[in-house]
Amino acid sequence: xxxxxxxxxxxxxxxxxxxxxxxxxxxxxxxxxxxxxxxxxxxxxxxxxxxxxxxxxxxxxxxxxxxxxxxxxxxxxxxxxxxxxxxxxxxxxxxxxxxxxxxxxxxxxxxxxxxxxxxxxxxxxxxxxxxxxxxxxxxxxxxxxxxxxxxxxxxxxxxxxxxxxxxxxxxxxxxxxxxxxxxxxxxxxxxxxxxxxxxxxxxxxxxxxxxxxxxxxxxxxxxxxxxxxxxxxxxxxxxxxxxxxxxxxxxxxxxxxxxxxxxxxxxxxxxxxxxxxxxxxxxxxxxxxxxxxxxxxxxxxxxxxxxxxxxxxxxxxxxxxxxxxxxxxxx
Amino acid sequence: xxxxxxxxxxxxxxxxxxxxxxxxxxxxxxxxxxxxxxxxxxxxxxxxxxxxxxxxxxxxxxxxxxxxxxxxxxxxxxxxxxxxxxxxxxxxxxxxxxxxxxxxxxxxxxxxxxxxxxxxxxxxxxxxxxxxxxxxxxxxxxxxxxxxxxxxxxxxxxxxxxxxxxxxxxxxxxxxxxxxxxxxxxxxxxxxxxxxxxxxxxxxxxxxxxxxxxxxxxxxxxxxxxxxxxxxxxxxxxxxxxxxxxxxxxxxxxxxxxxxxxxxxxxxxxxxxxxxxxxxxxxxxxxxxxxxxxxxxxxxxxxxxxxxxxxxxxxxxxxxxxxxxxxxxxxxxxxxxxxxxxxxxxxxxxxxxxxxxxxxxxxxxxxxxxxxxxxxxxxxxxxxxxxxxxxxxxxxxxxxxxxxxxxxxxxxxxxxxxxxxxxxxxxxxxxxxxxxxxxxxxxxxxxxxxxxxxxxxxxxxxxxxxxxxxxxxxxxxxxxxxxxxxxxxxxxxxxxxxxxxxxxxxxxxxxxxxxxxxxxxxxxxxxxxxxxxxxxxxxxxxxxxxxxxxxxxxxxxxxxxxxxxxxxxxxxxxxxxxxxxxxxxxxxxxxxxxxxx
Numbered sequence: 001x002x003x004x005x006x007x008x009x010x011x012x013x014x015x016x017x018x019x020x021x022x023x024x025x026x027x028x029x030x031x032x033x034x035x036x037x038x039x040x041x042x043x044x045x046x047x048x049x050x051x052x053x054x055x056x057x058x059x060x061x062x063x064x065x066x067x068x069x070x071x072x073x074x075x076x077x078x079x080x081x082x083x084x085x086x087x088x089x090x091x092x093x094x095x096x097x098x099x100x101x102x103x104x105x106x107x108x109x110x111x112x113x114x115x116x117x118x119x120x121x122x123x124x125x126x127x128x129x130x131x132x133x134x135x136x137x138x139x140x141x142x143x144x145x146x147x148x149x150x151x152x153x154x155x156x157x158x159x160x161x162x163x164x165x166x167x168x169x170x171x172x173x174x175x176x177x178x179x180x181x182x183x184x185x186x187x188x189x190x191x192x193x194x195x196x197x198x199x200x201x202x203x204x205x206x207x208x209x210x211x212x213x214x215x216x217x218x219x220x221x222x223x224x225x226x227x228x229x230x231x232x233x234x235x236x237x238x239x240x241x242x243x244x245x246x247x248x249x250x251x252x253x254x255x256x257x258x259x260x261x262x263x264x265x266x267x268x269x270x271x272x273x274x275x276x277x278x279x280x281x282x283x284x285x286x287x288x289x290x291x292x293x294x295x296x297x298x299x300x301x302x303x304x305x306x307x308x309x310x311x312x313x314x315x316x317x318x319x320x321x322x323x324x325x326x327x328x329x330x331x
Numbered sequence: 332x333x334x335x336x337x338x339x340x341x342x343x344x345x346x347x348x349x350x351x352x353x354x355x356x357x358x359x360x361x362x363x364x365x366x367x368x369x370x371x372x373x374x375x376x377x378x379x380x381x382x383x384x385x386x387x388x389x390x391x392x393x394x395x396x397x398x399x400x401x402x403x404x405x406x407x408x409x410x411x412x413x414x415x416x417x418x419x420x421x422x423x424x425x426x427x428x429x430x431x432x433x434x435x436x437x438x439x440x441x442x443x444x445x446x447x448x449x450x451x452x453x454x455x456x457x458x459x460x461x462x463x464x465x466x467x468x469x470x471x472x473x474x475x476x477x478x479x480x481x482x483x484x485x486x487x488x489x490x491x492x493x494x495x496x497x498x499x500x501x502x503x504x505x506x507x508x509x510x511x512x513x514x515x516x517x518x519x520x521x522x523x524x525x526x527x528x529x530x531x532x533x534x535x536x537x538x539x540x541x542x543x544x545x546x547x548x549x550x551x552x553x554x555x556x557x558x559x560x561x562x563x564x565x566x567x568x569x570x571x572x573x574x575x576x577x578x579x580x581x582x583x584x585x586x587x588x589x590x591x592x593x594x595x596x597x598x599x600x601x602x603x604x605x606x607x608x609x610x611x612x613x614x615x616x617x618x619x620x621x622x623x624x625x626x627x628x629x630x631x632x633x634x635x636x637x638x639x640x641x642x643x644x645x646x647x648x649x650x651x652x653x654x655x656x657x658x659x660x661x662x663x664x665x666x667x668x669x670x671x672x673x674x675x676x677x678x679x680x681x682x683x684x685x686x687x688x689x690x691x692x693x694x695x696x697x698x699x700x701x702x703x704x705x706x707x708x709x710x711x712x713x714x715x716x717x718x719x720x721x722x723x724x725x726x727x728x729x730x731x732x733x734x735x736x737x738x739x740x741x742x743x744x745x746x747x748x749x750x751x752x753x754x755x756x757x758x759x760x761x762x763x764x765x766x767x768x769x770x771x772x773x774x775x776x777x778x779x780x781x782x783x784x785x786x787x788x789x790x791x792x793x794x795x796x797x798x799x800x801x802x803x804x805x806x807x808x809x810x811x812x813x814x815x816x817x818x819x820x821x822x823x824x825x826x827x828x829x830x831x832x833x834x835x836x837x838x839x840x841x842x843x844x845x846x847x848x849x850x851x852x853x854x855x856x857x858x859x860x861x862x863x864x865x866x867x868x869x870x871x872x873x874x875x876x877x878x879x880x881x882x883x884x885x886x887x888x889x890x891x892x893x894x895x896x897x898x899x900x901x902x903x904x905x906x907x908x909x910x911x912x913x914x915x916x917x918x919x920x921x922x923x924x925x926x927x928x
Contacts (some may be wrong), residue, residue, distance in 0.1 A: 009378055013370030016383075018614045019417070019443070022637035023809040029418035030396075041381045060636075088612075090532070092636045124731045166773035214499040215394035252769075259765040279762045283395070286761070292387045307742060311780050312701035316384050318579035328571045329588055330374060330381055 003074035004100040006040070006054050010085045013096040017058050021094075021122070032214045034058055034123045035109075038331045040100055046321040046330065053140040055101045057082060057109070059120065062093035064113045071109025072137075073101045079112045103294075104142045121172030124217060139213070141294035144206050148220060149215040153227045154205055155244035160230070161201040161208075163255040164285040166250070167306075175309060176202070179302055206290030207297025219280060220242050223268055226277040230254065233265040293323065333629045333643035337363040337610075338928040340630050340644030342617045342659070345447020346913040347650030347897030349595030349825040355510065356603040356923030360928055363610045363642055364600070365632055367651065368415060368443030370613035371450070373590025375568070376601045384450075384586030388743040390414045391584040392757060398423075402805050404432040411747070411757045412437055413451060413584060415444040424654060426817040433803075437754040439817065441652045441864050444586070445613050446596035448652065448864055449910060453583035453593055453707030454557035456511045457731050457907035458502050458520040458915075460716040461495040463791065466903050468716070470727050477725045477827035484727045484824055487683075487794050489902040492874045492883035499523060501915040501922075506555075509914060510563040510593040513555030519713035528561045530709075531578055533736075536700035536784050537709035539843035540734040543786075546842035549714035554733045556706050557593035557910070558582075566598045578704045580740035595914075615640075618810060619663040620647065622670050625891045633810065645928040646892045650917070653866040653899035657800040658815040660870070660895075665802065665813075673889040679880050681800040684819060685868035685904040687732065688829045690854025691787035692836035697846030699781040702740035708733045715788065715835050716906045724831050727824060730790025730906035732836060739783045742776075753858070784847075786839050788832040789865075790906050793822040800869050821856050822922045829854035865909055867898035885920050896920050 016036045020029045040052035057069045059082060068079025082095035101107065108127050110117045119126070120136035127137040138226040139147065146154060162168050168175055212220040232248065234243035256261040261275040271277065288297030290304070298304065300321060307313040320331035338360040341348045348364060355362045371383035384390065392411045400406055400423050404583040410419055416437065423435035467488040470476070476484050500523065515525050530553040533541075544551040560577060562569045568590060570577060577591055590597040610740035614635035621629045629641045649656045660680055664671030674680055714720060721729040739745040750760025754925050761767065767775050797905025798820065802813035804831045837852035873879030876888040885900050887893040895916045898909050905912055 011370055012379075013613050015371060017422065018635040019369065019421075022614075022633065022635060023421070024637065024811050025422065025807070026809050029421050029809075039381050039385075041379060043380060087635050092634075094636065095695070099437050159683055164768050164772065166768055166769065166776065169773055172773065205432075211394060218397060219395070255768060275765075278765065286746045287389075287743055290746075291389055292385075294387075295389060303742070307776075307780065311776070312699055313601050313781070314701050317576055318581060320386075326576060328374075328576065329386060331385065 002152065003080050005080070006098040006100050008056060008098040010087070010096075010282065011084050012093075013056060013058060013086065013094060016056065017094070021060060028122050031122045031124050032217070034120065035142055037138065041330050046327065049104060049330070050320070050322055052100050054098050055138065055140065056096055056098040057111075058096045059111050059113070060094050061113055064095065066114060067095040068112040069097065069109055069161050070112060071107050073105070073107045073109070074101065090159055101140050103140050104141040104144060106137065106143060106145045108137050108146065110135055125213060129224045139210065143210060143296060146209055148209045148223075152208070152231070156206045156227055156231060157208065157223075158201050158319065159244055159246075159251050160254075160281060161204045161285045162252050164282050165201065165204065165289055168200060172306065175306055176302065179305055187223070203290035203293075203297040203299030204285050206299075207295055208298040210285045211284065211288070220281060223275055226274070229266055231272060233263060237263050288329060333641040335642045337361045337642060337644045339646045339648060339924065340361070340365065340642050341512060341648040341650060342630065343447060343649070343651035343656070343897060344445045344600060344611065345449055345595055345650065345652065345897070346443060346910045347917050348648060349446070349599040350505065350914050350917035351648055351650070351896060351921035351924060352609065352917060353599040353603055355924060355928065356606050356609045358925040359608060361608045363612065363644070365615045365617055366611065366613045367616040368445060368613065370445045370596075370611065370659070371415065373597050374588055375590055376597060382588030384588045386579060386581040386585070386588065388741055391744065392747060398435055400435050400806060402433070403435045404428075405434045408510055410437050410755070413442065415442040415450060415586065416440045417443050422814060423806060423853045424815050424817060425803050425806050426819065429820075430449075433595050433806075433816075439654055439864070439866055441866070445600070445611065446594035449557070450586045450596070451584050452557075452864070452910060453737065455708055455733065455908040456506070456509070456513070456555045456557045456911040457711065457884055458518075459495070459905035460519050460713060460729070462716070462718055462721070463728065463903065463905045464491040464498070464512060466490065466728055466791065469551075475725045476727055476824060478823035483795070483822060484793055488727060489715055489871070489873060490792065491902060492872060495520075498519040498912070498919065500913055501919040504909065504918045505911055505914040508565045508918075509557055510559040510566060510568065511555050511557050512553075512560045514553040517550040517552035517712075519716055526673055527555060528559060530556075531560055531574060531706070532701060533709035534578070534700060535864050536696060536702060536704040536781075537734055539694070539696050539784055539847055540710045540786060540839060543839035543843035544710060544712050548839060549712040549839070551710045551712045554601070554707065554708040554711040555911075556842050558706055559591050559593060566593075566602045568597060575704070578706055580703045580704070580705055582707045582737045589823050616810065617659060618653070618812065619659065620670070620893070621663065621667060622673070622890070625673065627890060627893045644892070646894060646924055648794070648894045648896055649899040650895070652897050653684065653869050654815045654817065656895055656897055656899050657684075657869040658802065661802050662812055674880070676885055676889065677877055679871070679878070681869050682796045682798070683794040683868045683871050683902065684798045684800050684817065684866075685792050685794060685817070685901065687865045687904055688790040688792050688825050688832070688854070689787070690829050690833045690836070690852070690856070691785055691851030692833060692840050693783060693785040694840040694843065694852055695778065695848045695850055696784050696843070702736060702781055705736040705740060707735065707737045709736055710734050713831055719726050726828050726831060727793070728791035728828070728903075728906055730788050730828075730832055731830070732786060732788045733786045735787055738785055739779070742780070745779065745783070784840065784843075786836040788836055789908055790828050790832055792904050793825050794868065794903060795820070795822060800916065826856040827857045847885065865898070865904070867901045867904045867909055870895045870899040871902040872900045873902060884923055885916070894920060894924070
């Protein structure tokens with residue numbers, strides 16, 4: 001498919017990148033902001049626009065004569081050229097291009113600088129292909145493709161998250177069941193491609209998977225270590241059983257032990273403060289359940305719909321159509 | 332020689348800078364505004380029809396970041412900042428804790444973006460009361476003040492160099508040009524013109540506050556808010572067909588994608604942006620000023636990619652929020668002792684730094700209300716700013732009281748502010764309340780969601796020379812410049828003021844009707860960290876060059892062309908949120924400058 005370029009001006013590029021990049025000392029701040037993934041607006045239709053993001057690639061090179069980007073969002077052998085970004089009519093050394101990419105996607109890319117292929121030196125997200133070649137990576141809003149975790153980790157995490165959220169309660173589970181059943185098959189497939197994760201955790205696990213791939217990479221090791229330790233603890237306690245298949249009580253007990261900072265069988269040499277992991281999980285669960293669905297959780301706005309049904313919470317009137325029903329605000 | 336020259340170079344695009352730019356450009360002058368932060372658009376000002384602000388809780392207080400600043404005691408802590416606050420590791424504010432340790436804090440930033448703090452504020456646009464301008468005069472000879480054994484208040488209180496009446500016409504100008512909704516009747520602040528737009532229906536939860544204020548005989552009025560509710564001719568902004576849709580809980584700490592919140596970009600700068608005399612350079616951080624004798628001859632800044640550039644102006648206006656303005660002047664002084672002698676010959680630069688005496692009460696109401704349809708506040712009262720109240724309670728000054736409606740309106744914000752005191756303790760209460768799980772979590776939602784109501788006060792802080800902004804001896808920003816170092820404490824009389832006003836807030840809620848359950852009341856008096864976003868003082872103006880940094884026109888005493896117009900000019904912090912007063916004063920100075928350039 002040909003790449004659709006979007007006209008975003010130089011001011012936009014400077015606004016969203018230079019405060020992180022420009023400096024005399026220290027490293028680039030908040031490098032996860034690159035490439036910039038933002039709302040798409042086609043100037044006419046909220047429904048059509050909602051299916052896409054604008055992705056702005058930015059590369060800094062004072063010496064380059066031409067810079068392009070190739071990636072799986074377009075044709076792998078045809079670089080999309082970046083333009084020189086100017087300030088006061090002078091080249092800044094920044095190069096940029098904005099392209100339209102569908103939501104819910106993961107892509108890899110490399111820059112082509114005067115014919116040389118280079119990784120994005122700022123974006124910390126990387127991906128190694130089967131042939132060993134390393135690529136830079138980005139994902140768009142509402143992405144449900146696992147990035148940070150393996151399947152067993154996702155399933156275990158799902159069970160842990162449900163301990164924190166209110167959806168394990170009988171009446172709330174009924175709500176969720178009803179909520180999902182009201183959706184048409186195609187709607188369910190579109191919104192919940194990982195349906196096995198979408199029951200009581202309303203997509204929180206997917207939110208965490210994305211957060212740890214980007215903004216909170218610094219917390220990924222905590223998850224990897226603790227999930228491995230929890231898996232070991234539960235396997236030792238329930239020999240021959242798959243931890244993610246254990247009953248609710250096993251996870252309620254585990255929660256209490258984490259809260260007490262004393263988990264029998266936990267190797268504190270590998271991770272000293274199990275309670276710290278629980279606190280981390282609590283923040284991520286709360287945020288993932290109730291944040292805007294573009295961050296990967298709160299699937300189909302299920303958690304907001306739950307608040308609206310149980311309490312009073314007219315979230316739809318403020319939010320962009322077609323997710324909400326506000327037609328002035330475009331997201 | 333500077334690279335370019337303008338009639339005026341204005342550093343900062345918020346409440347202190349934008350009104351001056353507006354006045355000068357309308358008078359046909361050539362103005363350059365330099366802004367450290369980005370130009371984040373509202374939809375209607377954006378070339379692509381999209382705003383850079385979103386209705387998204389992750390924008391107000393996003394993912395965890397980790398403090399890595401060396402040399403402070405809290406290196407390694409988590410912090411959560413807005414998308415228009417700086418990365419703390421690039422530009423920390425460091426304050427001294429009571430125990431003498433230095434700590435970096437996310438408190439005390441307004442916002443680094445075109446529009447400054449007016450992008451994120453709740454929009455509360457109260458005038459100061461007439462007595463706020465003459466606190467020295469009204470406190471002379473008083474021996475009845477609570478907890479002021481050494482007579483500090485009478486010694487340190489200062490009158491402004493002019494009274495309420497002189498600023499009054501500029502309040503009117505600001506209320507007209509900025510775009511504010513509210514009601515006038517019931518205010519203690521006389522107005523010669525009423526430019527308020529009609530307020531929207533209050534959120535139903537606020538009826539408890541109306542009932543409580545009425546029961547106590549406190550005259551109330553609709554809180555003036557810088558959000559347009561009708562088409563606004565001066566800025567050309569229009570409102571949605573469904574005016575009720577203006578109410579969303581994405582108010583305080585959120586930039587407004589529709590530009591209905593009257594930040595200085597949409598209200599004052601965008602309307603002049605097509606004038607030939609106006610130029611705005613966003614993403615440009617000013618590093619220092621240089622002068623020849625009494626004239627500032629160059630403004631040195633880094634362009635968006637960090638290249639050093641200079642400009643000069645017939646006048647130079649510093650308005651980048653009190654802490655950063657004082658720091659910029661200190662940095663300029665550090666590079667040039669002659670500059671230092673002129674700006675700080677009396678050792679007052681940075682002293683008398685002020686915030687507000689702040690606190691309130693919170694309650695749980697019996698019914699449930701949809702707080703997602705709200706602006707920041709519905710009802711206000713000036714009853715506790717009245718001279719009779721102030722005298723009767725043995726206080727030096729009073730303050731405004733108003734209710735908050737947007738707090739805890741959204742689910743994540745309710746959790747992250749649960750039992751948190753300020754920006755630095757965000758999330759701490761909820762996360763460590765480990766029993767809040769499953770049905771415990773459900774109970775927490777059931778008990779609190781749509782049922783929390785708070786009332787806050789905003790009052791004068793006693794000015795003290797020991798509350799001051801200096802340059803930190805070792806911590807540096809990303810441009811390798813010393814960062815701001817903040818010393819701040821409360822006077823014992825401040826604590827008395829806060830105790831009295833917090834009790835008034837409690838009484839309002841307690842009288843708010845059957846079933847209203849007060850769950851807490853208090854203030855920030857035991858916490859030096861709480862700097863808040865009301866950063867004021869540090870370069871106070873006055874009539875006596877020995878006692879002030881700026882003259883009554885906000886011009887630095889020993890400079891011909893250097894002005895400071897953000898909140899740092901204030902000699903006392905006023906009994907209300909400061910933004911409207913900063914704007915009114917900046918319109919006043921802007922008018923003066925039209926004859927000086």
